[in-house]
Amino acid sequence: MENDRELLKGSTDSLLLALLTEQAMYGYQLVKELERRSQGYFQFREGTLYPALHRLEKDGLIAGKWQPSPVGKDRRYYAITDTGRTFLHARLAQWTGFSKAVSRVLVPSGA
Amino acid sequence: MENDRELLKGSTDSLLLALLTEQAMYGYQLVKELERRSQGYFQFREGTLYPALHRLEKDGLIAGKWQPSPVGKDRRYYAITDTGRTFLHARLAQWTGFSKAVSRVLVPSGA
DNA sequence: ATACCACATCTCGCCTAGCTAGGTAAGTAA
DNA sequence: TTACTTACCTAGCTAGGCGAGATGTGGTAT
DSSP states (O other): OSTTTHHTTTTTHHHHHOOOOOOOOHHHHHHHHHHHHHTOOOOOOOHHHHHHHHHHTTTTTTEEEEOOOOOSEEEEEEEEHHHHHHHHHHHHHHHHHHHHHHHHHOTTTTT | OSSHHHHTTTTTHHHHHHHHTTTOOHHHHHHHHHHHHHHTTOOOOOHHHHHHHHHHHTTTTTEEEOOOOOSSSSSSEEEEOHHHHHHHHHHHHHHHHHHHHHHHHOTTEHH
């Protein structure tokens, strides 16, 4: 996750939506959870995360709601929508297809 | 390979370099070979391919050489350099790490 | 009070890189 | 001539990650 800037493009949405299928979360939480699940690999920057969330909300894939926090600033919790779930399923299939195609070229074991 | 525009970012170089480890090839040939190996998945556009090759050459990862063609316009054959091989190895490791991290989040089977 | 840190969100501007849509040009075939 | 395949090139558009900075709350330490 140092130089994967370009690799990450196209997967950000899927990663965020995947986490939100289980429960609504707020931005900061998503970053921490993403880091935990990927065993430290993903460490999203604010400049990546928030614009992405705004994009997803604008496109109707997630819905945000402000909630007070007991420990700091108000949080904006995002929940995935039905459209978001459909979108995610398509993306997962796309990711599978893509990574298989890459593997076929990079590791031509079946040659 | 319709909407994978963003997914492709970060993998283009690896795909091209991987093909060139076996033999020198020219642009048009790389496109066809990539399509064949990925079983039709990758169909690089000229606007993706040529700028990528020029980038790789400028960075010293590949070296180009004009050769006459028996059937059409002259071809520019590219060979991978030692720097290119080293770079590719690093990229392959990066790709493996990245795709595993994505899988861990998208398919949390070991949860 | 002042300083500092963790939490929490936002945005401007930069940069990379894929693609559209055009162009050039050689050879072959109808 | 027209048209298709091979073969290369590029300007301009666009998407999206990220650095850096701003804003604000609340707790703890000095």
